Amino acid sequence: MGDRGMPGPDGAGDFRPHSSHWGVFEGAWRDGALQVRPHPADPDPNRILQNFPAALRHRARIAQPMVRRGWLEDGPGADARRGRDEFVPVSWDRALGLLAEELARTPPERIFGGSYGWSSAGRFHHAQSQVHRFLNMALGGYVRSVNSYSAGASNVILPHVVGPMEAMSRRNVTWDAVAEHSEIVLAFGGMALKNSMVAGGGVSRHIERGCMRAAAERGCEFLLVGPLRDDCPAEARAEWLPIIPNTDTALMLALMHGIVAAGKHDRGFLDRCTTGWPAFEDYLLGRRDGQPKDAAWAAPLCGIPAERIAALAARLPGKRVLVTVAHSLQRAEFGEQPVWAGLALACVLGQVGLPGGGYHYALGALGHTGRRSNLVSTAALPQGRNRVGAFIPVARISDMLLNPGAEYDYNGQRLAYPEVDLVYWAGGNPFHHHQDLNRLRDAFRRVRTLVVHEQAWTATARHADIVLPVTLTLEREDIGSSQTDPLMVAMHKLAEPFAEARDDYAIFTDLAARLGKEDAFTEGRGARDWLRNLYDRTALDLRDKGFDAPDFDAFWQAGYLELPQAPDDGGMLRAFREDPEGAPLPTPSGRIEIFSATIAGFGYADCPGHPAWIAPRDVPEDAAPLRLVANQPATRLHSQLDFGGHSQDSKRRGREVAWLHPADAAARGIADGDVIRLFNARGACLAAAELSDGVMPGVVNLPTGAWYDPEDAAEDKPLCVHGNPNVLTRDVGTSRLAQGCTGQLTTVQVERFTGNLPPIRAFDPPGA
Template identity: 80%
Template sequence: MERMTGAEGDTEFRPHSAHWGVFSAAWQGGRLVVRPHPEDPDPNRILQNFPEALRHEARIAQPMVRRGWLENGPGADPRRGRDEFVPVSWDRALDLVAAELRRVPMQRIFGGSYGWSSAGRFHHAQSQVHRFLNTAVGGYVRSVNSYSAGASNVILPHVLGPMEEISRRNVSWEQVAAQSEIVLAFGGMALKNSMVAGGGISRHIERGSMAAAAARGCAFVLIGPLRDDMPEEAKAEWLPLTPNTDTALMLALMHTLAAAGLHDRAFLDRYATGWPELEAYLFGREDGQPKDAAWAAGITGIPAERITALAHRLPGKRVLVTVAHALQRAEHGEQPVWAGIALAAMLGQIGLPGGGYTYALGALGHTGRRMNLVSTAALPQGRNRVGAYIPVARIADMLLHPGEGYDYNGQRLTYPEIGLVYWAGGNPFHHHQDLNRLRQAFRRIETLVVHELAWTATARHADIVLPVTMTLEREDIGSSQTDPVMVAMKQLAAPFAAARDDYAIFTDLARRLGREQEFTEGRSARDWLRHLYDRTAQDLRDKGFAAPEFEEFWQQGLLPLPEGPDTGGMLRAFREDPEGAPLPTPSGRIELHSATIAGFGYDDCPGHPAWLAPSDVPGPGAPLRLVANQPATRLHSQLDFGGHSQERKHRGREVMRIHPTDAAARGIRQGDIVRLFNARGACLAAAELSEAVMPDVVNLPTGAWYDPEDPAEDRPLCVHGNPNVLTRDVGTSRLAQGCTGQLTTVEVERFTGNLPPIRAYAPPEALPAAAE
């Protein structure tokens, strides 16, 4: 375990970690062989993307500068994204970046760097770039919240408490397995999502927990448009629901309970505020429309009698209401999050083991797990002296409309004017919506600097591209607050071509800016690993546990961490003592009506959960609803060129699922290449006929690398299957300004033309190296 050469040909298995699992790997017969952690009961196949990805043609071999920027200097340029690149030396590239960082004031620098970058706690690209911009430049314009949970991040603190508390320190998988009697899973609990966790995951327990609960008699009810958003082991009852109508169903369940006097008035009186206002809305005293089962049936597609029957099954049972990330990645995404809380409150279950409300259980591998008793390492990022920020999903708005005002969470903010965007870790051409609009936005900036390991669409739009190492090519420490194993992530391969790690790049840049000491604190990368580890080791010793010295930990490779008790967190404490442990809301209680939110005066997010009809609904030219969910064969767009991701594609295209009746109406057969289109754009995909998708709905996962047939066009055809050429770039509401990329409307037709080649992974055209 001591050899740290990373030589290709070394047959010793060494530990490493990724967001989708702890593993070990070795070289055998010239190929990297990856083995999951031996104690993982349900390993994630995404690990098998590594072998093919490591030396793939998509890797970036040396620093590159876009031709137009090199010739004309910084500035807006319509060629960005379709220009040629010129190879340069590392010294030339870093000199150019340093000059730009001196030229552009920190108030005009946006540190993008959003996305899952590494399970390692040190070589975590976002932490590295933010630390660099803070310590070596002084600060940067930042983003807040996430694409995954933009609406819930904002609404939950107003109504119940911080998302971290609700998702991580609340209802556990152990409680579900032992005590839940009915689980209402709005949006499901797909294993493809819970197989992933920030910082790594050594044991995937979700499938086994649901199987144990079902065997005990727990009834899982899957509510959503996709039948396989729950594993077969859950034996779930499927209620096919029209996408983005969950709130209407929740309101109808609440109305049915209240009309029959089956709601827990004692709980509402003691633990909640705002019930009279919500009750008046449910019974139509505000708008003349009772939110009963008959009303909801016409919206959701679920028969009224089935809604009523479901409501009557709930009282007297240990009921858990779960709301998936997916529900709030849509128009008015705040509402299902809030309505789910209200439904659980009416049942009087919040704070009980295996009951009440939890957000995103099953969405990520770190939810529903015990927290460790000790802290895990994180790279300190320094102080940002720039106060300006944007909600993360509003980047195109910021670049297209500098100086314009917008609403966010009760504030009136102004989009800053950005000259330089610095991106390290993440791929906005995966996360963002309406990619043709994003292309226009990126063409407006003066300089885009990107650290990347491969030629993503973001790298292709860059002015300066700096090649970085993959996680397998460096040492790190993998750890998470919700996984009981710390991993000495050993180097498994030499760096590809001229690639460097982010820390080495930023160290050289900080030296050019005269701020090397501030950035490095005099530590090498290995010194930082020892420093970060020692913080956890000291915490272990302070709590009475043994902890090896760093060198011993590094030799043994894995360190077990003690798990804390399953206490139920903030909500359990509140239930047991609402006066002594009030919630961190304005009232200290569950806010079924929020005077704060009502005071903002937002018509798209009123003071209580409400049905707000979406505007993006099927119509002429776009009669089908598209569900653009997370993929099963990769994390977002990461390693889309890896072996496991490629196995799921058909004829090189991403696979779109369609109900057989909708396919027959369009003359589409199994395996046909189809064109999905709407007013924003079009893409190709391969058709799979499936009854797991409800009629009038098609399902195309995100993450296929954007591949425009003709980049010179304003709305080029994506030949590979990226659904974000179709999705809308609008906020969930003025409250949260979250991402609405989960749903849109489209039409689908057989593609009958000459099939364009896939060029997503081929390096862009390079000119001869620049003279230096």
């Protein structure tokens, strides 16, 4: 696919390749508008692509560098006006000069490099890599974060008990193996296509729907355990087991109890491949506490009749069963437990390591999962060495800013929150993915300076002191590639930068020069030179392995390069099953640890030494509350391009849609299409009600990603009129082990909104 020159908004050009986290695509200008179409080989393209055209020149885009008036006039420092202050437009030279002075006087150990990936599918223009490289090369380092909001608990628990999360999610049972071998897929939390449509580095072929269809047509039974019926596609023909949120561990324990009590557990596998089974069996059968974890015990906890639990336990032994655990289960109080208990259930069945059977963490939770890996590496921008040792678990940023010096537990360590003066955020929107946004707003008001690179006026940008406008991915060149997708993409530039927007690399190059570190940061390369460098590393790896590889110019002209993939060999778990002694797991025992002496030694009551039921604290207690499920949206990635066409078309009356069961709506006098108010002690938001029996009674589902839009930013707890559920969620860690995000679930009151309907201002630029 040739490069025939940059198309303009008033002319036409060829369709040219590009990539996004939600799919590889091609774009061209027709009649003054950008048109996008999915890659022709994608069997099930993602409609999020249609957010791009309207986003390019939207009023929400940031046109030039801006400085908050209070910071400019009164100087850096804590300021309660953040989030509601005016901004002053300045030149690039002045903005970067002010920023360089501020960086030069701030020690690296007092700078937090707050980036959260997902900003671009490109290997080079990846904002997280760019900001971390700059802070390392130009300043010597920064306070970093570890783990992710999506998988904070599993990232920590899995290495202790079986191996790295990557091995459990990306190099394990494939979708092809499910289609060919699985007889029962027991999907805790489901396998929603809206989640598997998205992957870091991009997706060229969305295969999940087709593989589930093929498996179901062959006779595979899918069982969806979750509060939302649509968390498996219709093609899976899934049997739905509605379960009270955050009680999956109780069900898993009851299933194991039924299997063990019937003598149907695989003793040979447990003896050969696990450690700690006797201690866990004592707990399971109630020998220690007098409470067998049987179906009768679990039924009132999880809302599934004991008879149905017992029947399911009897149905599993002797079948090729795959136990999957979604990200959503561990984004809640004690989220480590269902991850561990699901693994134990697969061990009880003796299925771990078999084709289409065993255990898979997060199958369907991302487009990375269930796919074969590439045989060659895809290079990323080197980030350099961080000489600052301090870090926080990613979801603990408010705790750090509000409680500098306070001690906390994490993964067997006793740590203290560092004191941070300057937060540098490039890529990501914490006012989307963090919890208890009113608390986060208070936390950001405590810092001396907040710097943000942004494409549009997100709530994070509105709380910043220095705002630097950056380009959309469509406005720059890059290389799209993922270790689990065979297509490398030459991401051609499809539009000129909006107004004065620059790419992150250009901004950091200028800043590095002002700090006397340009050569260290750039290594003498421009952006196109870096693309060539990154591509050449993959090309060299191809040639070293005996494959042909075109030079960079030929690759760029062609637009695509197909990469060879590794065989579907079941990864680490298959090798371990076949030879436990010769291919031990990277755990202390070399086996799957159903009981972990290491974790037990930490002495955490909220994460004991084996999978256990720990009753959640955030449960309905007062009059007629509902459990809120704040899951991922279907019409955008997180909050990205919420102002795009596809995202906007999904809203009702301009607001995010909340789903309720008709019985819950009727009890509150709510009709389909009404605007409702969701509220609790932490905050309140508005949403548009949609009634559905696909939501179990007692649950309201409001996806994340609607831009935070407070009606009165001067109030401590303003009403978000747009529908951001993270004004309601609790900012606490999963446990002392992982300190992961618990933003999936909380409890709320819901009522019909009867006041004057406030306008949506989330996409309007702030006052200047």
